[in-house]
Amino acid sequence: MTLKTTLRRLIDIVKTECPTEPAYVSLQQGRTVVTVARQDTDTVVHAYAEGGVSQTKAYLEQEGVEAHDGAWFQDGMPEDQGTKVWIGAVAYKSDEPKPGLWVDAFPIRPSAGDVLASMYQEFEDEGLVPPDKLDAFLVAVEPNVVILEPDEIEAMLVRHTVTAQPHTGSTRELD
Known part of the structure; x- marks a missing residue:
């Protein structure tokens, strides 16, 4: 299951519901994407960020969320690759x-x-x-x-x- 939400809500979810889970940040289809896996519930929390990968990772760390390069996907593949243009x-x-x-x-x-x-x-x-x-x-x-x-x-x-x-x-x- 995937929850798509805002970056602010993703940070809140990590802090309150899965504080030991790191966020993974990647560039997909030209957009910065942040994902956090809740392995206990088989859920991926997904949000878009305004800045680039490095800037977003720094922001997450500043907000108290451990951040790494990468991305979580359900079944090993992105559910939504976005629209090709x-x-x-x-x-x-x-x-x-x-x-x-x-x-x-x-x-x-x-x-x-x-x-x-x-x-x-x-x-x-x-x-x-x-x-x-x-x-x-x-x-x-x-x-x-x-x-x-x-x-x-x-x-x-x-x-x-x-x-x-x-x-x-x-x-x-x-x-």
């Missing part, structure tokens, strides 16, 4: 001095044509392009489509979660 992005020639960039998320792997059709539909809905002129639009904007796979997205999230440092450089817009 593909990102479709289009760089295109615009009427402005800079190129345009359009980005959207998709629940299934889109083709380049799906991404372009979705972009055109959004532009049409916003009154930016005339209806039924997709072919002419594509010739005019010379699009470049990029599709990011779920594994690529997760690798980026892991890389930035592990190495996240506050940015201290300039934030000016590039010309």
